[in-house]
């Protein structure tokens with residue numbers, strides 16, 4: 001079938017709107033009509049060419065919501081008409097990782113997913129007879145896409161696509177990192193580096209679990225008001241500390257010894273170090289969420305770890321997609337979490353590049369494309 005897609009033909013170039021061809025679902029696969037998709041910083045990172053798994057041409061996008069339109073042989077959990085959220089972290093419930101109960105990082109289809117292919121090693125998308133890569137197993141920058149059944153969370157039918165698509169990445173990543181990965185306790189002091197689409201959800205999660213003090217750090221002063229609305233108690237703009245400002249020293253003083261939990265939500269190794277070193281001696285836990293470019297590395301004095309700080313990371317907020325995503329959709333529908341105020345812009349697919357421009361300028365939190 002012909003579908004409409006924003007295609008990434010080359011690294012560093014704007015996406016191009018094209019009619020591309022999509023093959024129907026094969027065994028274990030599902031055809032989904034995507035109704036809405038968010039734009040995440042990770043899409044921009046891959047488009048930049050800095051992602052070692054970035055393949056071109058590809059159809060990017062991994063923060064979608066839509067309706068099942070067809071299923072391939074052997075699909076048992078989904079049927080046409082079901083409302084779903086695509087999962088870049090699937091949940092097969094059978095692989096070593098899923099069975100371990102120690103991680104959400106299902107490994108059953110990770111190898112082919114990283115090569116931009118379906119689990120059988122082929123692509124369903126093509127343009128002028130040439131294959132186009134899938135992206136993060138989702139490719140939500142197309143109005144129809146094909147995914148493995150294990151990479152779809154079935155959600156309630158009354159949830160609005162243009163809001164709950166954000167649960168496909170940003171909301172779950174931020175809130176999940178607090179609840180499932182770091183397991184922040186009530187009364188904690190939390191510091192969040194980067195107050196974008198992810199960091200604001202970390203703040204929302206920290207508020208949800210009853211953190212007493214939530215410190216936000218961002219170089220964009222416009223982020224202060226929205227972060228306070230979501231529960232931030234203190235704002236620090238590193239630029240206000242001057243060119244030689246000591247952000248770690250400042251945070252340690254502000255928190256009387258360091259934060260119980262810190263989160264890096266930018267993708268900058270310098271900030272990752274600052275986040276670790278501003279965690280409290282003896283027990284502070286620092287969670288890396290941000291994705292840094294190929295070739296970048298983190299460093300610190302081992303003494304920082306010897307003296308009891310712990311450095312951990314979180315992918316998709318530690319959430320098990322098919323199990324946890326429907327629950328997070330329920331939280332939204334029950335007004336337990338706020339998504340609406342974080343979706344600052346909506347665009348048609350034809351204007352998707354404007355969404356990335358606004359992200360780069362710090363003008364948007366989340367832009368949603370509605371089909």
Ligand SMILES: NC(=O)C1=CN([C@@H]2O[C@H](COP(=O)(O)OP(=O)(O)OC[C@H]3O[C@@H](n4cnc5c(N)ncnc54)[C@H](O)[C@@H]3O)[C@@H](O)[C@H]2O)C=CC1
Nearest residue numbers: 041042194195196197198218219266267289290291315316
């Ligand atoms: N681990 C995971 O599962 C996931 C990771 N990510 C990654 O999380 C990061 C954040 O993503 P988004 O929130 O969508 O990005 P965003 O672009 O919406 O937000 C980034 C924020 O960081 C701030 N910032 C930039 N440089 C800074 C600095 N030097 N000091 C303080 N603040 C600074 C910006 O002003 C902005 O508010 C990206 O690296 C993205 O790839 C995103 C989703 C899932």
Ligand SMILES: N[C@@H](CCC(=O)N[C@@H](CSC=O)C(=O)NCC(=O)O)C(=O)O
Nearest residue numbers: 040042051052053169291292294315316
């Ligand atoms: N291909 C990238 C890896 C980027 C990355 O870390 N992705 C996160 C999700 S980011 C979502 O917006 C993730 O889930 N990682 C786990 C995984 O298995 O990919 C690179 O190599 O830099």
Ligand SMILES: [Zn+2]
Nearest residue numbers: 040042169170
């Ligand atoms: Zn994302």
Ligand SMILES: [Zn+2]
Nearest residue numbers: 092095098106
């Ligand atoms: Zn698995």
